[in-house]
Amino acid sequence: MLAYAGGDAAAFERLYRRHKDALYRYFLRHVEAADAGELFQDVWQKLIQARGGYRSDAPFAAWLYRIAHNRLVDHWRRARPHDELPADAVDADARGPESQVEHDDTARRLLAALARLPAEQREIIVLREERNLTLEQIADIQGVGRETVKSRLRYALAKLREAFHD
Amino acid sequence: MTDARTDGPKNDRELEDYLAGRHPVSARYREAARETPPPELDAAVLAAARAGVAAAPKRRARWRVPLAAAATMVLGVSLVSQLRDEAVPVLNEDRATVARKARETAIVESLATTDQAARGMAAEAPPPSVAAQAAQPPAREARKAEEAESAKRAAPPAASVLERQGTVLGEAAAPAASDGQSALAARERPAPVAPAAPEARAFALAPPVPLSDSVPQAVTLERRVGATRELLALLQAQDAERLSRHLDARLPATAAEAAIMHFASAHAARLLDRQDDGWRVGIQDAAGRDLGTIRLRIIPAGWQILALSPAS
Numbered sequence: 001m002l003a004y005a006g007g008d009a010a011a012f013e014r015l016y017r018r019h020k021d022a023l024y025r026y027f028l029r030h031v032e033a034a035d036a037g038e039l040f041q042d043v044w045q046k047l048i049q050a051r052g053g054y055r056s057d058a059p060f061a062a063w064l065y066r067i068a069h070n071r072l073v074d075h076w077r078r079a080r081p082h083d084e085l086p087a088d089a090v091d092a093d094a095r096g097p098e099s100q101v102e103h104d105d106t107a108r109r110l111l112a113a114l115a116r117l118p119a120e121q122r123e124i125i126v127l128r129e130e131r132n133l134t135l136e137q138i139a140d141i142q143g144v145g146r147e148t149v150k151s152r153l154r155y156a157l158a159k160l161r162e163a164f165h166d
Numbered sequence: 167m168t169d170a171r172t173d174g175p176k177n178d179r180e181l182e183d184y185l186a187g188r189h190p191v192s193a194r195y196r197e198a199a200r201e202t203p204p205p206e207l208d209a210a211v212l213a214a215a216r217a218g219v220a221a222a223p224k225r226r227a228r229w230r231v232p233l234a235a236a237a238t239m240v241l242g243v244s245l246v247s248q249l250r251d252e253a254v255p256v257l258n259e260d261r262a263t264v265a266r267k268a269r270e271t272a273i274v275e276s277l278a279t280t281d282q283a284a285r286g287m288a289a290e291a292p293p294p295s296v297a298a299q300a301a302q303p304p305a306r307e308a309r310k311a312e313e314a315e316s317a318k319r320a321a322p323p324a325a326s327v328l329e330r331q332g333t334v335l336g337e338a339a340a341p342a343a344s345d346g347q348s349a350l351a352a353r354e355r356p357a358p359v360a361p362a363a364p365e366a367r368a369f370a371l372a373p374p375v376p377l378s379d380s381v382p383q384a385v386t387l388e389r390r391v392g393a394t395r396e397l398l399a400l401l402q403a404q405d406a407e408r409l410s411r412h413l414d415a416r417l418p419a420t421a422a423e424a425a426i427m428h429f430a431s432a433h434a435a436r437l438l439d440r441q442d443d444g445w446r447v448g449i450q451d452a453a454g455r456d457l458g459t460i461r462l463r464i465i466p467a468g469w470q471i472l473a474l475s476p477a478s
Contacts, residue, residue, distance in 0.1 A: 004215070012215040020211075024203040037207055044211040048218040107198030110191070128184075129195040135185075154177040157184055160191050 001060050005051040016044070019064060022130035026065070029114060029126045030072055039075055043068045062137045065127060069141045076119075113163030121156035124149060 003011035023043065027036035046067055054063060114122055120142060127133045127141070139149045183189045447460045459475050 004219070007219050009216045009219045012219075013212055016208075016211060016215070020208065021202045024207075025199050025201050028201055037203065040203060041207060041210060045214055048215050051218070106194055110194040110198050114195075125191070125195070129192060129199065150181065153184070154181050157180050157189065157191065158177055161180070164190075 001051065001054045001063075005054060012048075015060070019061065023064065023068060026068055026123075026126050026130055027072070029111075029122060030119060031075065035075065039068075039071050043071050046071070059137070061131045062133060062140065065131065065133065065137075066141050069123070109163065110160070113160050116163075117156050117159060121152045121159075124153050125156055125160075128153075 001011075001015060004015065020040075024036065024040050027039045030036075031039065043064070047064065050067075054060075114125060117125070123142065124138055127138050133141075135146050135149045135153075139146045142149065180189065184191065448456060461475070
């Protein structure tokens with residue numbers, strides 16, 4: 001990121017290739033495909049504009065997903081200004097053609113169960129699975145304490161387990 | 167349905183497994199999560215990134231902006247501080263000097279002529295020491311003539327510039343560069359009968375100080391004022407390269423510019439605006455009255471006075 005901030009466009013491309021799929025899926029797990037594409041592009045645009053403000057003392061992924069989290073919250077607030085974060089994400093099967101990959105039954109069931117989790121629990125699973133962020137980094141992104149993240153994660157795992165036992 | 171809150175130990179074990187990568191959810195997620203952004207999104211983002219780099223100005227070293235700001239602050243504060251600290255003493259000193267010299271001139275004139283105006287000035291009882299000095303006209307005249315010649319050689323441009331302001335401000339605005347000149351001129355014209363207007367008197371306070379006395383201080387101030395102006399200009403132009411070089415630069419000062427800046431140093435100088443061809447600096451007296459403006463421009467060697475405009 002520092003190289004890109006210094007004017008190296010090729011450095012951005014390497015960074016983009018490394019993070020783009022995970023970021024795209026992060027949005028796909030929370031919104032419909034059309035919105036996911038828009039939010040995905042917005043985050044990169046914001047990152048391009050804010051490149052001078054990047055500090056190397058924080059992992060790039062944590063910085064990227066903090067921007068993504070904020071953009072997601074903005075999106076929800078605009079869509080439903082009087083509601084809190086949505087309790088459920090869209091159904092995995094309703095995401096549009098890009099996401100209609102050929103999942104086997106297990107994968108489909110997992111994504112469906114994930115979509116039924118409260119957003120803040122779902123986000124923890126996605127951030128862990130996609131970027132292996134630590135509980136502290138996730139807590140920082142969500143703006144809560146580490147113990148809150150642990151608690152949310154416990155609930156999320158329990159619900160996912162139940163979904164597979166049903 | 168199992169309540170996660172009532173199944174603590176099991177959940178703790180499950181959490182540990184998950185964090186250690188042993189939970190089945192992780193394997194299932196890796197299997198399920200294979201979506202990638204469409205190619206058009208990739209192209210759009212990469213194009214935006216390239217455009218961002220192309221549109222950005224050449225990146226400057228991070229230390230330069232704070233350094234420039236700090237340098238400007240230091241110079242600006244020192245300038246303001248010095249102007250504040252020195253304006254009053256210099257002004258007082260100038261007033262005393264002017265008063266003394268006016269009395270001396272009046273005495274000399276009264277001895278040489280019977281002009282009513284000169285007698286009027288002489289009526290302002292001079293101190294005994296001054297009167298004693300005035301009682302030796304030949305030696306003093308010779309010294310004044312010598313000073314006049316010396317000052318003429320030292321600062322002809324200042325004399326010409328300040329003579330221009332003198333035409334606007336009246337006789338009280340004597341040329342700054344030459345005390346001797348004013349003495350010589352005093353012999354060729356009658357001493358002023360009516361006191362000058364307050365503005366004109368204040369404007370004229372600094373110039374009569376002998377250049378030889380004012381130059382060291384004026385040069386110091388000129389360098390500070392000039393350095394500050396130049397820094398402001400460089401900051402305005404965001405010319406970091408020149409700015410960094412400038413920090414070690416030594417600005418030259420001609421005697422003429424020194425005389426003019428001495429005039430400015432005796433009063434308050436403030437930057438008014440930037441014009442096409444330079445900067446406009448406003449000059450005020452100790453009471454805050456506008457006395458005029460100096461227009462100057464930044465040149466590679468420092469700065470150059472373009473015009474000096476007394477307030478109307």
